[in-house]
Amino acid sequence: MKIENLAKEHIRNLKPCIHGGEVWQLEFSKKNILDFSANVNPLGPSPKAINAIIESFWKIPFYPDSNNKSVKEAISKSIGISPENLIIGNGSTEIIYLFSEVFVKEDERVLIPAPTFGEYEMAVLKANGKIEYLYLTHDFKIDANEFIKKMEDVKVAFLCNPNNPTGLLVPFDDLIKIVDKAEKNNTLIFVDEDFMDFAPKEKCSSLIREIDYYQNLFIIKSFTKFFGLTGLRIGYGIGNKEAIEIMSRVKIPWNVNCLAEAAAIATLTDSEFSDKTYRLIGEEREFLMNELSQIKGFYVIPSDANFFLINIKKTGLKAKELKSKLLKFGILIRDCDSFKGLDEYYIRVAIRTRKENEYLIEALKKVINYG
Ligand SMILES: Cc1ncc(COP(=O)(O)O)c(C=O)c1O
Known part of the structure:
Protein backbone atom coordinates (compact mmCIF):
# COMPACT_ATOMS: atom_id res chain seq x y z
CA MET A 1 0.00 0.00 0.00
CA PRO A 45 7.42 41.17 23.87
CA SER A 46 6.13 44.02 26.04
CA PRO A 47 6.75 43.56 29.81
CA LYS A 48 2.99 43.92 30.29
CA ALA A 49 2.45 40.93 27.96
CA ILE A 50 4.90 38.83 29.97
CA ASN A 51 3.14 39.73 33.23
CA ALA A 52 -0.24 38.93 31.72
CA ILE A 53 1.04 35.48 30.68
CA ILE A 54 2.30 34.74 34.19
CA GLU A 55 -0.99 35.91 35.68
CA SER A 56 -2.91 33.67 33.27
CA PHE A 57 -1.29 30.34 34.15
CA TRP A 58 -4.41 29.46 36.16
CA LYS A 59 -6.37 29.33 32.87
CA ILE A 60 -4.33 26.42 31.50
CA PRO A 61 -6.67 23.62 32.71
CA PHE A 62 -9.60 25.29 30.87
CA TYR A 63 -10.41 25.41 27.17
CA PRO A 64 -9.89 28.92 25.82
CA ASP A 65 -12.88 30.94 24.58
CA SER A 66 -13.38 29.66 21.04
CA ASN A 67 -15.10 32.93 20.08
CA ASN A 68 -12.16 34.98 21.37
CA LYS A 69 -14.56 37.57 22.82
CA SER A 70 -12.12 39.38 25.10
CA VAL A 71 -9.30 39.64 22.57
CA LYS A 72 -11.75 40.86 19.91
CA GLU A 73 -12.94 43.56 22.30
CA ALA A 74 -9.36 44.62 23.02
CA ILE A 75 -8.50 44.80 19.31
CA SER A 76 -11.76 46.64 18.62
CA LYS A 77 -10.88 49.26 21.21
CA SER A 78 -7.35 49.58 19.88
CA ILE A 79 -8.06 49.90 16.12
CA GLY A 80 -11.64 51.19 16.15
CA ILE A 81 -13.20 48.24 14.31
CA SER A 82 -16.32 46.43 15.55
CA PRO A 83 -15.72 42.95 17.07
CA GLU A 84 -18.15 41.57 14.47
CA ASN A 85 -15.59 42.48 11.81
CA LEU A 86 -12.82 40.45 13.45
CA ILE A 87 -11.66 36.83 13.38
CA ILE A 88 -8.72 35.60 15.47
CA GLY A 89 -6.17 33.10 14.22
CA ASN A 90 -3.23 31.01 15.36
CA GLY A 91 -0.97 33.61 13.78
CA SER A 92 -2.19 35.52 10.74
CA THR A 93 -1.01 32.49 8.72
CA GLU A 94 -4.04 30.55 9.90
CA ILE A 95 -6.27 33.31 8.53
CA ILE A 96 -4.54 33.17 5.13
CA TYR A 97 -5.34 29.44 4.93
CA LEU A 98 -8.86 29.81 6.31
CA PHE A 99 -9.68 32.59 3.85
CA SER A 100 -8.43 30.51 0.92
CA GLU A 101 -10.25 27.41 2.14
CA VAL A 102 -13.52 29.32 2.34
CA PHE A 103 -13.35 31.47 -0.79
CA VAL A 104 -11.13 29.77 -3.37
CA LYS A 105 -13.05 27.06 -5.21
CA GLU A 106 -11.39 24.32 -7.28
CA ASP A 107 -9.63 25.74 -10.36
CA GLU A 108 -10.59 29.34 -9.57
CA ARG A 109 -7.88 31.83 -10.44
CA VAL A 110 -6.08 33.91 -7.87
CA LEU A 111 -3.68 36.81 -8.43
CA ILE A 112 -0.45 36.97 -6.41
CA PRO A 113 2.39 39.47 -6.89
CA ALA A 114 5.97 38.22 -7.07
CA PRO A 115 8.11 38.41 -5.06
CA THR A 116 5.96 38.28 -1.94
CA PHE A 117 5.26 36.19 1.16
CA GLY A 118 5.11 32.50 0.16
CA GLU A 119 2.14 31.28 2.19
CA TYR A 120 -0.50 32.91 -0.06
CA GLU A 121 0.61 30.60 -2.84
CA MET A 122 0.62 27.56 -0.54
CA ALA A 123 -2.84 28.35 0.83
CA VAL A 124 -4.31 28.75 -2.65
CA LEU A 125 -2.71 25.54 -3.90
CA LYS A 126 -3.98 23.70 -0.85
CA ALA A 127 -7.47 24.95 -1.73
CA ASN A 128 -6.84 23.63 -5.27
CA GLY A 129 -6.97 27.08 -6.87
CA LYS A 130 -4.91 28.29 -9.84
CA ILE A 131 -2.35 31.06 -9.52
CA GLU A 132 -1.64 34.03 -11.81
CA TYR A 133 1.52 35.92 -10.90
CA LEU A 134 2.12 39.62 -11.39
CA TYR A 135 5.83 40.38 -11.29
CA LEU A 136 6.77 43.65 -9.59
CA THR A 137 8.38 46.40 -11.67
CA HIS A 138 12.21 46.69 -11.89
CA ASP A 139 12.12 48.93 -8.78
CA PHE A 140 9.87 46.45 -6.94
CA LYS A 141 6.65 48.44 -7.20
CA ILE A 142 3.14 47.22 -8.02
CA ASP A 143 1.95 48.65 -11.31
CA ALA A 144 -1.69 49.32 -10.32
CA ASN A 145 -2.93 49.41 -13.93
CA GLU A 146 -1.25 46.09 -14.71
CA PHE A 147 -2.64 44.66 -11.50
CA ILE A 148 -6.16 45.73 -12.48
CA LYS A 149 -5.72 44.29 -15.96
CA LYS A 150 -4.57 40.95 -14.54
CA MET A 151 -7.37 41.01 -12.00
CA GLU A 152 -10.05 40.37 -14.60
CA ASP A 153 -11.53 36.90 -14.06
CA VAL A 154 -9.72 36.29 -10.79
CA LYS A 155 -11.64 35.39 -7.67
CA VAL A 156 -9.12 36.70 -5.14
CA ALA A 157 -6.12 39.01 -5.37
CA PHE A 158 -3.47 39.10 -2.63
CA LEU A 159 -1.43 42.18 -1.72
CA CYS A 160 1.17 42.54 1.00
CA ASN A 161 1.53 46.09 2.33
CA PRO A 162 4.33 46.81 3.14
CA ASN A 163 5.51 43.92 1.04
CA ASN A 164 7.72 41.12 2.29
CA PRO A 165 10.58 40.85 1.16
CA THR A 166 10.86 44.33 -0.44
CA GLY A 167 9.69 46.47 2.50
CA LEU A 168 7.81 48.79 0.14
CA LEU A 169 4.36 50.29 0.72
CA VAL A 170 1.68 50.34 -1.96
CA PRO A 171 0.37 53.93 -2.22
CA PHE A 172 -3.12 54.46 -0.78
CA ASP A 173 -4.59 55.81 -4.04
CA ASP A 174 -3.40 52.74 -5.96
CA LEU A 175 -4.98 50.46 -3.38
CA ILE A 176 -8.31 52.26 -3.55
CA LYS A 177 -8.24 52.08 -7.34
CA ILE A 178 -7.63 48.32 -7.13
CA VAL A 179 -10.25 47.59 -4.44
CA ASP A 180 -12.82 49.76 -6.18
CA LYS A 181 -12.35 48.04 -9.52
CA ALA A 182 -12.29 44.62 -7.88
CA GLU A 183 -15.60 45.26 -6.14
CA LYS A 184 -17.27 45.89 -9.49
CA ASN A 185 -15.93 42.53 -10.75
CA ASN A 186 -16.79 40.50 -7.61
CA THR A 187 -13.11 39.99 -6.85
CA LEU A 188 -12.01 39.73 -3.23
CA ILE A 189 -8.95 41.73 -2.20
CA PHE A 190 -6.82 40.25 0.57
CA VAL A 191 -4.39 42.77 2.05
CA ASP A 192 -1.68 41.65 4.46
CA GLU A 193 -0.83 44.54 6.80
CA ASP A 194 1.34 42.52 9.18
CA PHE A 195 4.22 45.03 8.86
CA MET A 196 2.14 48.23 8.66
CA ASP A 197 2.74 49.32 12.27
CA PHE A 198 6.47 49.74 11.51
CA ALA A 199 5.84 52.06 8.52
CA PRO A 200 6.37 55.81 8.93
CA LYS A 201 2.99 57.18 10.09
CA GLU A 202 3.01 59.92 7.45
CA LYS A 203 3.29 57.29 4.69
CA CYS A 204 0.89 54.71 6.17
CA SER A 205 -1.51 53.35 3.54
CA SER A 206 -3.60 51.06 5.71
CA LEU A 207 -7.05 50.16 4.40
CA ILE A 208 -8.51 49.39 7.83
CA ARG A 209 -10.64 52.53 7.77
CA GLU A 210 -12.14 51.39 4.44
CA ILE A 211 -13.49 48.10 5.75
CA ASP A 212 -17.07 49.39 6.07
CA TYR A 213 -17.04 50.80 2.53
CA TYR A 214 -15.80 47.81 0.56
CA GLN A 215 -17.51 44.44 1.01
CA ASN A 216 -14.76 42.74 -0.99
CA LEU A 217 -11.92 43.90 1.26
CA PHE A 218 -10.23 41.60 3.78
CA ILE A 219 -7.17 42.54 5.87
CA ILE A 220 -4.85 40.59 8.16
CA LYS A 221 -2.70 41.81 11.02
CA SER A 222 -0.42 39.97 13.40
CA PHE A 223 0.91 40.05 16.96
CA THR A 224 4.05 38.28 15.69
CA LYS A 225 5.98 41.19 14.21
CA PHE A 226 5.48 44.57 15.89
CA PHE A 227 4.37 43.14 19.25
CA GLY A 228 6.99 40.38 19.33
CA LEU A 229 4.58 37.61 20.45
CA THR A 230 6.15 35.43 17.77
CA GLY A 231 6.19 32.02 19.45
CA LEU A 232 2.73 32.40 20.99
CA ARG A 233 1.00 32.45 17.56
CA ILE A 234 -1.79 34.99 17.38
CA GLY A 235 -3.02 37.20 14.54
CA TYR A 236 -6.34 38.33 13.10
CA GLY A 237 -8.45 39.09 10.08
CA ILE A 238 -10.63 42.16 9.53
CA GLY A 239 -13.48 41.89 7.07
CA ASN A 240 -17.06 42.34 6.14
CA LYS A 241 -19.41 40.79 8.75
CA GLU A 242 -20.68 38.17 6.31
CA ALA A 243 -17.15 37.06 5.44
CA ILE A 244 -16.24 36.86 9.13
CA GLU A 245 -19.38 34.91 9.91
CA ILE A 246 -18.82 32.23 7.29
CA MET A 247 -15.12 31.91 8.13
CA SER A 248 -15.99 31.58 11.85
CA ARG A 249 -18.28 28.66 11.04
CA VAL A 250 -15.39 26.52 9.76
CA LYS A 251 -12.52 27.82 11.88
CA ILE A 252 -10.81 25.14 13.99
CA PRO A 253 -12.22 25.40 17.52
CA TRP A 254 -9.94 26.67 20.35
CA ASN A 255 -7.33 27.66 17.77
CA VAL A 256 -5.79 30.35 19.98
CA ASN A 257 -4.47 29.46 23.42
CA CYS A 258 -5.26 31.35 26.62
CA LEU A 259 -1.71 32.67 27.16
CA ALA A 260 -1.51 34.13 23.63
CA GLU A 261 -4.85 35.85 24.18
CA ALA A 262 -3.81 37.31 27.53
CA ALA A 263 -0.52 38.58 26.07
CA ALA A 264 -2.25 40.14 23.05
CA ILE A 265 -4.80 41.97 25.23
CA ALA A 266 -2.06 43.29 27.52
CA THR A 267 0.29 44.43 24.76
CA LEU A 268 -2.46 46.54 23.17
CA THR A 269 -2.63 48.63 26.36
CA ASP A 270 1.13 49.19 26.49
CA SER A 271 1.44 52.37 24.43
C1 LIG B 1 3.95 39.19 5.09
C2 LIG B 1 3.68 38.16 6.13
N1 LIG B 1 2.42 37.82 6.38
C3 LIG B 1 2.12 36.89 7.31
C4 LIG B 1 3.12 36.26 8.01
C5 LIG B 1 2.73 35.24 9.04
O1 LIG B 1 2.74 35.82 10.29
P1 LIG B 1 2.09 35.13 11.57
O2 LIG B 1 3.20 34.89 12.50
O3 LIG B 1 1.10 36.15 12.06
O4 LIG B 1 1.42 33.87 11.15
C6 LIG B 1 4.45 36.57 7.76
C7 LIG B 1 5.52 35.87 8.49
O5 LIG B 1 6.65 35.94 8.16
C8 LIG B 1 4.74 37.55 6.79
O6 LIG B 1 6.00 37.88 6.50
Whole structure:
Protein backbone atom coordinates (compact mmCIF):
# COMPACT_ATOMS: atom_id res chain seq x y z
CA MET A 1 0.00 0.00 0.00
CA LYS A 2 1.43 3.38 -0.99
CA ILE A 3 0.02 5.82 1.51
CA GLU A 4 0.87 8.82 -0.68
CA ASN A 5 -1.56 7.56 -3.32
CA LEU A 6 -4.35 7.79 -0.79
CA ALA A 7 -3.76 11.53 -0.34
CA LYS A 8 -5.72 14.08 -2.36
CA GLU A 9 -4.18 14.52 -5.80
CA HIS A 10 -3.55 18.26 -5.52
CA ILE A 11 -2.03 17.89 -2.05
CA ARG A 12 0.59 15.36 -3.14
CA ASN A 13 2.72 17.84 -5.04
CA LEU A 14 2.79 20.52 -2.35
CA LYS A 15 6.08 21.39 -0.67
CA PRO A 16 6.39 23.49 2.48
CA CYS A 17 7.24 27.14 2.05
CA ILE A 18 10.72 28.37 3.10
CA HIS A 19 10.95 31.05 5.82
CA GLY A 20 13.47 33.00 7.85
CA GLY A 21 13.84 32.38 11.59
CA GLU A 22 15.21 28.85 11.16
CA VAL A 23 17.12 29.14 14.46
CA TRP A 24 16.02 25.73 15.72
CA GLN A 25 17.74 23.99 12.80
CA LEU A 26 21.17 25.43 13.61
CA GLU A 27 23.90 23.82 15.67
CA PHE A 28 24.25 27.03 17.69
CA SER A 29 22.12 27.40 20.75
CA LYS A 30 19.34 29.92 20.17
CA LYS A 31 20.93 32.23 22.73
CA ASN A 32 24.18 32.51 20.76
CA ILE A 33 22.64 33.47 17.46
CA LEU A 34 21.69 36.96 16.34
CA ASP A 35 18.66 36.40 14.17
CA PHE A 36 18.41 38.97 11.37
CA SER A 37 16.38 36.53 9.27
CA ALA A 38 13.01 36.90 11.04
CA ASN A 39 11.37 40.33 10.88
CA VAL A 40 10.20 40.68 14.45
CA ASN A 41 10.51 43.28 17.20
CA PRO A 42 14.13 43.14 18.45
CA LEU A 43 12.91 44.20 21.92
CA GLY A 44 10.88 41.00 22.25
CA PRO A 45 7.42 41.17 23.87
CA SER A 46 6.13 44.02 26.04
CA PRO A 47 6.75 43.56 29.81
CA LYS A 48 2.99 43.92 30.29
CA ALA A 49 2.45 40.93 27.96
CA ILE A 50 4.90 38.83 29.97
CA ASN A 51 3.14 39.73 33.23
CA ALA A 52 -0.24 38.93 31.72
CA ILE A 53 1.04 35.48 30.68
CA ILE A 54 2.30 34.74 34.19
CA GLU A 55 -0.99 35.91 35.68
CA SER A 56 -2.91 33.67 33.27
CA PHE A 57 -1.29 30.34 34.15
CA TRP A 58 -4.41 29.46 36.16
CA LYS A 59 -6.37 29.33 32.87
CA ILE A 60 -4.33 26.42 31.50
CA PRO A 61 -6.67 23.62 32.71
CA PHE A 62 -9.60 25.29 30.87
CA TYR A 63 -10.41 25.41 27.17
CA PRO A 64 -9.89 28.92 25.82
CA ASP A 65 -12.88 30.94 24.58
CA SER A 66 -13.38 29.66 21.04
CA ASN A 67 -15.10 32.93 20.08
CA ASN A 68 -12.16 34.98 21.37
CA LYS A 69 -14.56 37.57 22.82
CA SER A 70 -12.12 39.38 25.10
CA VAL A 71 -9.30 39.64 22.57
CA LYS A 72 -11.75 40.86 19.91
CA GLU A 73 -12.94 43.56 22.30
CA ALA A 74 -9.36 44.62 23.02
CA ILE A 75 -8.50 44.80 19.31
CA SER A 76 -11.76 46.64 18.62
CA LYS A 77 -10.88 49.26 21.21
CA SER A 78 -7.35 49.58 19.88
CA ILE A 79 -8.06 49.90 16.12
CA GLY A 80 -11.64 51.19 16.15
CA ILE A 81 -13.20 48.24 14.31
CA SER A 82 -16.32 46.43 15.55
CA PRO A 83 -15.72 42.95 17.07
CA GLU A 84 -18.15 41.57 14.47
CA ASN A 85 -15.59 42.48 11.81
CA LEU A 86 -12.82 40.45 13.45
CA ILE A 87 -11.66 36.83 13.38
CA ILE A 88 -8.72 35.60 15.47
CA GLY A 89 -6.17 33.10 14.22
CA ASN A 90 -3.23 31.01 15.36
CA GLY A 91 -0.97 33.61 13.78
CA SER A 92 -2.19 35.52 10.74
CA THR A 93 -1.01 32.49 8.72
CA GLU A 94 -4.04 30.55 9.90
CA ILE A 95 -6.27 33.31 8.53
CA ILE A 96 -4.54 33.17 5.13
CA TYR A 97 -5.34 29.44 4.93
CA LEU A 98 -8.86 29.81 6.31
CA PHE A 99 -9.68 32.59 3.85
CA SER A 100 -8.43 30.51 0.92
CA GLU A 101 -10.25 27.41 2.14
CA VAL A 102 -13.52 29.32 2.34
CA PHE A 103 -13.35 31.47 -0.79
CA VAL A 104 -11.13 29.77 -3.37
CA LYS A 105 -13.05 27.06 -5.21
CA GLU A 106 -11.39 24.32 -7.28
CA ASP A 107 -9.63 25.74 -10.36
CA GLU A 108 -10.59 29.34 -9.57
CA ARG A 109 -7.88 31.83 -10.44
CA VAL A 110 -6.08 33.91 -7.87
CA LEU A 111 -3.68 36.81 -8.43
CA ILE A 112 -0.45 36.97 -6.41
CA PRO A 113 2.39 39.47 -6.89
CA ALA A 114 5.97 38.22 -7.07
CA PRO A 115 8.11 38.41 -5.06
CA THR A 116 5.96 38.28 -1.94
CA PHE A 117 5.26 36.19 1.16
CA GLY A 118 5.11 32.50 0.16
CA GLU A 119 2.14 31.28 2.19
CA TYR A 120 -0.50 32.91 -0.06
CA GLU A 121 0.61 30.60 -2.84
CA MET A 122 0.62 27.56 -0.54
CA ALA A 123 -2.84 28.35 0.83
CA VAL A 124 -4.31 28.75 -2.65
CA LEU A 125 -2.71 25.54 -3.90
CA LYS A 126 -3.98 23.70 -0.85
CA ALA A 127 -7.47 24.95 -1.73
CA ASN A 128 -6.84 23.63 -5.27
CA GLY A 129 -6.97 27.08 -6.87
CA LYS A 130 -4.91 28.29 -9.84
CA ILE A 131 -2.35 31.06 -9.52
CA GLU A 132 -1.64 34.03 -11.81
CA TYR A 133 1.52 35.92 -10.90
CA LEU A 134 2.12 39.62 -11.39
CA TYR A 135 5.83 40.38 -11.29
CA LEU A 136 6.77 43.65 -9.59
CA THR A 137 8.38 46.40 -11.67
CA HIS A 138 12.21 46.69 -11.89
CA ASP A 139 12.12 48.93 -8.78
CA PHE A 140 9.87 46.45 -6.94
CA LYS A 141 6.65 48.44 -7.20
CA ILE A 142 3.14 47.22 -8.02
CA ASP A 143 1.95 48.65 -11.31
CA ALA A 144 -1.69 49.32 -10.32
CA ASN A 145 -2.93 49.41 -13.93
CA GLU A 146 -1.25 46.09 -14.71
CA PHE A 147 -2.64 44.66 -11.50
CA ILE A 148 -6.16 45.73 -12.48
CA LYS A 149 -5.72 44.29 -15.96
CA LYS A 150 -4.57 40.95 -14.54
CA MET A 151 -7.37 41.01 -12.00
CA GLU A 152 -10.05 40.37 -14.60
CA ASP A 153 -11.53 36.90 -14.06
CA VAL A 154 -9.72 36.29 -10.79
CA LYS A 155 -11.64 35.39 -7.67
CA VAL A 156 -9.12 36.70 -5.14
CA ALA A 157 -6.12 39.01 -5.37
CA PHE A 158 -3.47 39.10 -2.63
CA LEU A 159 -1.43 42.18 -1.72
CA CYS A 160 1.17 42.54 1.00
CA ASN A 161 1.53 46.09 2.33
CA PRO A 162 4.33 46.81 3.14
CA ASN A 163 5.51 43.92 1.04
CA ASN A 164 7.72 41.12 2.29
CA PRO A 165 10.58 40.85 1.16
CA THR A 166 10.86 44.33 -0.44
CA GLY A 167 9.69 46.47 2.50
CA LEU A 168 7.81 48.79 0.14
CA LEU A 169 4.36 50.29 0.72
CA VAL A 170 1.68 50.34 -1.96
CA PRO A 171 0.37 53.93 -2.22
CA PHE A 172 -3.12 54.46 -0.78
CA ASP A 173 -4.59 55.81 -4.04
CA ASP A 174 -3.40 52.74 -5.96
CA LEU A 175 -4.98 50.46 -3.38
CA ILE A 176 -8.31 52.26 -3.55
CA LYS A 177 -8.24 52.08 -7.34
CA ILE A 178 -7.63 48.32 -7.13
CA VAL A 179 -10.25 47.59 -4.44
CA ASP A 180 -12.82 49.76 -6.18
CA LYS A 181 -12.35 48.04 -9.52
CA ALA A 182 -12.29 44.62 -7.88
CA GLU A 183 -15.60 45.26 -6.14
CA LYS A 184 -17.27 45.89 -9.49
CA ASN A 185 -15.93 42.53 -10.75
CA ASN A 186 -16.79 40.50 -7.61
CA THR A 187 -13.11 39.99 -6.85
CA LEU A 188 -12.01 39.73 -3.23
CA ILE A 189 -8.95 41.73 -2.20
CA PHE A 190 -6.82 40.25 0.57
CA VAL A 191 -4.39 42.77 2.05
CA ASP A 192 -1.68 41.65 4.46
CA GLU A 193 -0.83 44.54 6.80
CA ASP A 194 1.34 42.52 9.18
CA PHE A 195 4.22 45.03 8.86
CA MET A 196 2.14 48.23 8.66
CA ASP A 197 2.74 49.32 12.27
CA PHE A 198 6.47 49.74 11.51
CA ALA A 199 5.84 52.06 8.52
CA PRO A 200 6.37 55.81 8.93
CA LYS A 201 2.99 57.18 10.09
CA GLU A 202 3.01 59.92 7.45
CA LYS A 203 3.29 57.29 4.69
CA CYS A 204 0.89 54.71 6.17
CA SER A 205 -1.51 53.35 3.54
CA SER A 206 -3.60 51.06 5.71
CA LEU A 207 -7.05 50.16 4.40
CA ILE A 208 -8.51 49.39 7.83
CA ARG A 209 -10.64 52.53 7.77
CA GLU A 210 -12.14 51.39 4.44
CA ILE A 211 -13.49 48.10 5.75
CA ASP A 212 -17.07 49.39 6.07
CA TYR A 213 -17.04 50.80 2.53
CA TYR A 214 -15.80 47.81 0.56
CA GLN A 215 -17.51 44.44 1.01
CA ASN A 216 -14.76 42.74 -0.99
CA LEU A 217 -11.92 43.90 1.26
CA PHE A 218 -10.23 41.60 3.78
CA ILE A 219 -7.17 42.54 5.87
CA ILE A 220 -4.85 40.59 8.16
CA LYS A 221 -2.70 41.81 11.02
CA SER A 222 -0.42 39.97 13.40
CA PHE A 223 0.91 40.05 16.96
CA THR A 224 4.05 38.28 15.69
CA LYS A 225 5.98 41.19 14.21
CA PHE A 226 5.48 44.57 15.89
CA PHE A 227 4.37 43.14 19.25
CA GLY A 228 6.99 40.38 19.33
CA LEU A 229 4.58 37.61 20.45
CA THR A 230 6.15 35.43 17.77
CA GLY A 231 6.19 32.02 19.45
CA LEU A 232 2.73 32.40 20.99
CA ARG A 233 1.00 32.45 17.56
CA ILE A 234 -1.79 34.99 17.38
CA GLY A 235 -3.02 37.20 14.54
CA TYR A 236 -6.34 38.33 13.10
CA GLY A 237 -8.45 39.09 10.08
CA ILE A 238 -10.63 42.16 9.53
CA GLY A 239 -13.48 41.89 7.07
CA ASN A 240 -17.06 42.34 6.14
CA LYS A 241 -19.41 40.79 8.75
CA GLU A 242 -20.68 38.17 6.31
CA ALA A 243 -17.15 37.06 5.44
CA ILE A 244 -16.24 36.86 9.13
CA GLU A 245 -19.38 34.91 9.91
CA ILE A 246 -18.82 32.23 7.29
CA MET A 247 -15.12 31.91 8.13
CA SER A 248 -15.99 31.58 11.85
CA ARG A 249 -18.28 28.66 11.04
CA VAL A 250 -15.39 26.52 9.76
CA LYS A 251 -12.52 27.82 11.88
CA ILE A 252 -10.81 25.14 13.99
CA PRO A 253 -12.22 25.40 17.52
CA TRP A 254 -9.94 26.67 20.35
CA ASN A 255 -7.33 27.66 17.77
CA VAL A 256 -5.79 30.35 19.98
CA ASN A 257 -4.47 29.46 23.42
CA CYS A 258 -5.26 31.35 26.62
CA LEU A 259 -1.71 32.67 27.16
CA ALA A 260 -1.51 34.13 23.63
CA GLU A 261 -4.85 35.85 24.18
CA ALA A 262 -3.81 37.31 27.53
CA ALA A 263 -0.52 38.58 26.07
CA ALA A 264 -2.25 40.14 23.05
CA ILE A 265 -4.80 41.97 25.23
CA ALA A 266 -2.06 43.29 27.52
CA THR A 267 0.29 44.43 24.76
CA LEU A 268 -2.46 46.54 23.17
CA THR A 269 -2.63 48.63 26.36
CA ASP A 270 1.13 49.19 26.49
CA SER A 271 1.44 52.37 24.43
CA GLU A 272 4.84 53.10 25.96
CA PHE A 273 6.19 49.85 24.47
CA SER A 274 4.56 50.52 21.09
CA ASP A 275 5.96 54.07 20.94
CA LYS A 276 9.42 52.81 21.90
CA THR A 277 9.29 50.12 19.19
CA TYR A 278 8.11 52.55 16.50
CA ARG A 279 10.82 55.08 17.42
CA LEU A 280 13.57 52.44 17.57
CA ILE A 281 12.71 50.98 14.16
CA GLY A 282 12.46 54.47 12.60
CA GLU A 283 15.90 55.49 13.88
CA GLU A 284 17.55 52.19 13.09
CA ARG A 285 16.02 52.07 9.62
CA GLU A 286 17.80 55.32 8.83
CA PHE A 287 21.04 54.17 10.45
CA LEU A 288 21.11 50.79 8.72
CA MET A 289 20.08 52.19 5.32
CA ASN A 290 23.02 54.54 5.50
CA GLU A 291 25.52 51.94 6.74
CA LEU A 292 24.40 49.10 4.45
CA SER A 293 24.47 51.37 1.39
CA GLN A 294 28.15 52.03 2.06
CA ILE A 295 29.09 48.36 1.86
CA LYS A 296 30.93 47.69 -1.38
CA GLY A 297 28.73 45.88 -3.90
CA PHE A 298 25.47 46.27 -1.94
CA TYR A 299 22.35 47.72 -3.53
CA VAL A 300 19.83 48.34 -0.74
CA ILE A 301 16.14 48.76 -1.55
CA PRO A 302 14.80 51.63 0.61
CA SER A 303 12.29 50.17 3.08
CA ASP A 304 9.16 51.32 4.92
CA ALA A 305 9.17 48.22 7.10
CA ASN A 306 11.52 46.67 9.68
CA PHE A 307 13.79 44.87 7.19
CA PHE A 308 15.83 45.50 4.06
CA LEU A 309 16.08 43.61 0.79
CA ILE A 310 19.60 43.87 -0.62
CA ASN A 311 21.02 42.91 -4.00
CA ILE A 312 24.58 41.67 -3.37
CA LYS A 313 25.52 40.62 -6.91
CA LYS A 314 28.35 43.16 -7.20
CA THR A 315 30.09 41.69 -4.14
CA GLY A 316 30.79 38.58 -6.22
CA LEU A 317 29.10 36.45 -3.56
CA LYS A 318 25.87 34.52 -3.76
CA ALA A 319 23.32 34.94 -0.96
CA LYS A 320 23.93 31.39 0.30
CA GLU A 321 27.70 32.03 0.51
CA LEU A 322 27.25 35.28 2.40
CA LYS A 323 24.77 33.61 4.73
CA SER A 324 27.19 30.83 5.63
CA LYS A 325 30.08 33.28 6.13
CA LEU A 326 27.94 35.38 8.49
CA LEU A 327 26.96 32.30 10.48
CA LYS A 328 30.59 32.08 11.58
CA PHE A 329 29.97 35.42 13.33
CA GLY A 330 26.80 34.01 14.92
CA ILE A 331 24.59 36.01 12.54
CA LEU A 332 21.64 34.53 10.67
CA ILE A 333 20.27 36.32 7.58
CA ARG A 334 17.58 35.36 5.05
CA ASP A 335 18.84 34.16 1.72
CA CYS A 336 16.03 35.10 -0.68
CA ASP A 337 16.40 32.74 -3.63
CA SER A 338 13.28 30.84 -2.59
CA PHE A 339 11.16 33.93 -3.41
CA LYS A 340 9.56 33.72 -6.83
CA GLY A 341 10.94 36.60 -8.92
CA LEU A 342 14.27 36.89 -7.08
CA ASP A 343 17.54 35.21 -8.00
CA GLU A 344 20.41 33.87 -5.89
CA TYR A 345 21.85 37.35 -5.27
CA TYR A 346 19.34 38.75 -2.79
CA ILE A 347 19.44 38.78 0.99
CA ARG A 348 17.01 40.19 3.54
CA VAL A 349 18.05 41.52 6.93
CA ALA A 350 15.80 42.59 9.77
CA ILE A 351 16.32 45.85 11.66
CA ARG A 352 17.46 45.19 15.21
CA THR A 353 18.90 47.31 18.07
CA ARG A 354 21.81 49.73 17.48
CA LYS A 355 24.40 47.45 19.09
CA GLU A 356 23.22 44.46 17.08
CA ASN A 357 23.04 46.46 13.85
CA GLU A 358 26.58 47.71 14.41
CA TYR A 359 27.75 44.13 14.92
CA LEU A 360 26.09 43.13 11.64
CA ILE A 361 27.79 45.98 9.76
CA GLU A 362 31.17 45.12 11.27
CA ALA A 363 30.77 41.45 10.29
CA LEU A 364 29.62 42.37 6.77
CA LYS A 365 32.62 44.63 6.26
CA LYS A 366 34.97 41.85 7.38
CA VAL A 367 33.33 39.27 5.11
CA ILE A 368 33.02 41.50 2.04
CA ASN A 369 36.41 43.21 2.32
CA TYR A 370 38.53 40.34 3.56
CA GLY A 371 36.58 37.25 2.39
C1 LIG B 1 3.95 39.19 5.09
C2 LIG B 1 3.68 38.16 6.13
N1 LIG B 1 2.42 37.82 6.38
C3 LIG B 1 2.12 36.89 7.31
C4 LIG B 1 3.12 36.26 8.01
C5 LIG B 1 2.73 35.24 9.04
O1 LIG B 1 2.74 35.82 10.29
P1 LIG B 1 2.09 35.13 11.57
O2 LIG B 1 3.20 34.89 12.50
O3 LIG B 1 1.10 36.15 12.06
O4 LIG B 1 1.42 33.87 11.15
C6 LIG B 1 4.45 36.57 7.76
C7 LIG B 1 5.52 35.87 8.49
O5 LIG B 1 6.65 35.94 8.16
C8 LIG B 1 4.74 37.55 6.79
O6 LIG B 1 6.00 37.88 6.50
